[in-house]
Amino acid sequence: MITPGILYITGALLLFLAVHEKIKYVISLLITVGALIITFNLVLGYSVQLEFLHYTLTPFRVDNISKITGLIFTVGGLASVMYCIHVCSISNLRLIFLFIGSALTVVFSGDFFTLYVFWELMTISSAFIIMMASDTTKKIGYYYFLMHVAGSLCLLWGIFLQYSATGTLTLNTIEAGMPFFMIAVGVKLAFMGFHTWLPPAYSKAPFYVSVVLSIFTTKVGVYVMSLLVPGIHWLAYAGLISALFGIVMALRQNQVLKFLSYSIIIQVGFMIIGISIGTEAGISGAIFHVVNHILYKTVLFMAVGVVIYTTGEDTFENLGVMGRKLPVTSIATMVAFLGIAGVPFFNGYVSKTIIKDSLHEPLLTWGFNVMSFGTSLIFLKFIYYAFFKKNQFNVEKKTAISMQFGLGVLTVLMLLVGISPSLLENLATVNLDIKYFDTKHMLSGIYPFLWSILVFIFLKKYLVKNYERILHYDLYRKLATVFVTTGYQLSTYHDGKLNTYLLWATTTLIILLSLLMF
CATH class of the missing domain: 1.10.287 (Helix Hairpins)
Structure with missing residues (x-):
């Protein structure tokens, strides 16, 4: 068995042979589908060890958390590559393959050396994807690179301290150098205060680049956090504060991609709370939320990408083209909205229910409900512009079939997870014994959504307005x-x-x- 990340990296090299468009499509399809099949058939407990410079390394290790994370990464890789292949240059596609391959290798790494090498390769490849887009994005890509290199240096210093304390490079819960690991992970998952790279990078890069980055960058940070620092109680409050910050910032945005970027910070807050609980249910809920977040947030980024592709603009007003002239995009958007809002029978409800059921502090439970309410409220603004605000826009380009394919695959998966939560439990080989559709859990899930509708109706003129002063401060x-x-x-x-x-x-x-x- 081989790590699926190596297959993507091999695909990046094979794309140098793609002198014809058809070859590009064939290579991309074979690599993305092949990586998904390989990941699905990985055997739990399998690992590869080798000796390198007198160190025992484990470059490939499979457990239940890495397998389900790898599966959603390969699903996201397949959907995002198919989505962007029609509009992406061959040079950018090579970098995208290298980026996805590096992220997958991090997920299946079993030692700090492998983790660090491919953590850095993720930074380099993604920074070049942004820099190569246009002259406008060069400075943004450079800033993105500097922020992530600062995080990588903290990770390296943490690894030195960990090795000095334990004498091993095995990837386990850390015993030394915690502040450095926390900074490194905080930068990667765009925690409040370390988030400044995320909104400009995701909003100024080409829309298809934003789709790819939104799947992997912050989610790798969450996955590594679940390995290194699970069960740290105070992190739950940090995640809550970061999410509330994301809600306020998202509400003040006029540009849709920036709005979606800040909403990532909110969703990462849910994951941090789950990891901080430290129990099997809490960590499983956090990883399941990674899965669900990749599904619905990728669909939302894809939907906005379709709007930008067909109208040429990234504003809330242009979202009105969805409900009238883009039926496939409209259906996918509604399913994603209900998922991110945590409505019962949609995928976000599943992971939120697991995390919330694991909380035993009234303050955290209250804060969790506020986060859910805020998430629904800000996305009602999105839905209002997309389906209810009267405007007239012409579709200048026809949506490519490959773009609709990416949207369709993820939408079907969202519906399957929402209707049958046991799918995630079976893939992760855990049994959480939660009755997802009993009255207690369903009411708990629907209340924040219903309250958000009520508040939106009364405060609509403040929530849907275009703000002249956009909140932004970069220390x-x-x-x-x-x-x-x-x-x-x-x-x-x-x-x-x-x-x-x-x-x-x-x-x-x-x-x-x-x-x-x-």
Whole structure:
């Protein structure tokens, strides 16, 4: 058996042979379908070990969590590649394959060395996808790269501390270097304060790139978090605060892709709460929410991509083209909306029910309900513009069949999971013994949605308005400006004289000695 990630990386190399459009389609179809079949047939408990530089590495390890995560990644890979293949250049498609392959290899890695190498390869490939899009996205891609490299350096330092404390590179719950691991994971999953790379990258990159990035980047962070730091209680409150921040920011957006980007932060908050519980049910609920989030959020990104492709604009007003002229996209969007809102018999309800059922603190339960209410409320704005606001837009391009295929596959899977929650339990080989469709759970799931409808009706004029002042603050850019300005001012004192340089060297030495003394 081989890790499906290697198959995608091989596909990236094979695409150099794609001198004709038909070859590109054949290679893409074979790789994506092949990776899905391989992942589905992986045997739990299987692992590969090898000796490298006197270290024992486990580059490939299969357990129930990695298998279900790998399955949704390969499903997402198949759907996203088919969605974007019609509009994606061959060079970008190679990078997309490399990015997906790296993410899958991280999921099945069993040691810190393999994790770090392919964690970095994810950063490099995704940054180049953004940078290569246009001149406008070069600076955004560079900023994205710097943020993720900072996270990667923290991950590397954490691995050093972990190895020093344990003497092994085996990928297990960490015992040392927790602050560094937390920063690394926080950057990857766009936790509040580390999220500044996400909205500009996902909104300025081509829509098909946003689709691919939305599937893998933050979800890899959540998966690694579930391995390294499960059961840390205070993280539940951190996840709650981050989600509430995402709700406020999403409500203030006029651009749909930025709106969807901030909503990712909300959904990651649900996953963090599940992981912080630390029980089998809590972690399973978090991973199941990763699965469901990939399904409905990818469909929403795809639907917005179709609107951008057919109208050329990314505004809420342009969503009105859905209900009138894009029937397949409209159906998929409604199913995704009901899923993300946690309505019973739709997929988001399943994972939210598991996480909520695992909570035993009234404050967290209350906060969870507020998160669910906020999620439904902000997406009612999306649905209002898509189906109820009167406007006239012309469809300038016909939606490609491959794009509709990607939407269709994920929509069917959403419906299957919502109707039969046991599918996820069977794939993850867990038995959570939850009666998903009893009166208690169904009322608990539907109440936040019903309250959101009521609030939306009364506050519609505030919720659907176009805000002139968009909330956005980037501390890192401010610090960079201060750093560059200070450096420039200090550089003016370097006049080339020996006495000046000796003064600089002596002052620096005194400062360093003072820091060491304290």
